Each structure stands twice: as structure tokens, then as C-alpha cells.
Amino acid sequence: MNKRKITKLNHLKFEAFDKYGKTIKGWSWHKISFDKKTNFGTYVSKLDPGTKTLPHIHTGNEEFLVLEGEIIDSDGTIFKKNDFVSYEPNSSHSSYTKEGCVILTFMRGHNKLIDNKK
Numbered sequence: 694m695n696k697r698k699i700t701k702l703n704h705l706k707f708e709a710f711d712k713y714g715k716t717i718k719g720w721s722w723h724k725i726s727f728d729k730k731t732n733f734g735t736y737v738s739k740l741d742p743g744t745k746t747l748p749h750i751h752t753g754n755e756e757f758l759v760l761e762g763e764i765i766d767s768d769g770t771i772f773k774k775n776d777f778v779s780y781e782p783n784s785s786h787s788s789y790t791k792e793g794c795v796i797l798t799f800m801r802g803h804n805k806l807i808d809n810k811k
Contacts, residue, residue, distance in 0.1 A: 700725050702760070707739050713806060719744030732803040740764065740790045748787040753802015755780045762794030 700723075707721035712729075719741035727734030732753075737760070740746075748767070756779045763773045767787045772778055780786065785807060 698726070702737070705737055707737075710738065713747060713804075717744070717747065720746070727800070733801050735797070735799050737795060737797050739795050740793060742791060742793040743789075744793070745789040746787050748785065748807040749804040750785040750807060751780050751782055751802060751804055753782050753800075755798065755800055755802075755804070757796045757798040760795040760797055762790060762792050764788045764790045764794045764796065 705723040707723050709716040710720040710722045712722075712732075721739045723737045723739075725735040725737065727736050738757075740762075756777065759772050759774050759776045759778075761774060763771055765771050765788060782802065787807075
């Protein structure tokens, strides 16, 4: 099967997360299947302790599975290892991690950044 790709989760090659046009300190990713133009695909994110994601609105569905550590959503909900989280279109949030985490993300649509500096 020449169109099959196997990703070994214990042998990932992470690079700086730059999906929003700039890198975010403490955030790296390994793209499994990701189309930058459509923002559809799957990737593994690694967030170092103290890392914060950018506030954003989903235009499509976004889902993730916490593989390691925990991540805290902007409403205070704590997602831990083995939690599978789904966001519907037009939902918004940001997250941060105190201890660091690794998440497997399934993205279906672009995110719009929320400008909190207004």
C-alpha cells in the first residue's frame, strides 16, 4: 500500500508551531496529515509547562485527545490524559498548561484569532 502512512507516536519530530504565521514560545507540533490551505488535518502538539494558546473562534469542528499531561481551558475546565474534547463551529476558547501536555488534534476548518487588545 503506497498511500498509507504510519506515524509512530514515540518517534515524532516536533517543530515550532507556526500555524498562525508566527511561532508561539513553548508550543511545537508534528503534522501527521495537515493541509495549510484548508486547515484540515491531524497533528500532535507538545506544549511546555506554562504555555498558553491564542484565543480563537472555530469556523469548523476541532477535536483533540490529551495523550500526556493536562491542559486547562479558558473557562477553567481541566482536561487530563485520555480526555477527548470536541468543539463545534463558532465556539471559542484558549487554553494553557501548568505542567505541560501532548495532544492529538483533529482540525476541520480555520480558526479566527480573537484580538483581546481592543
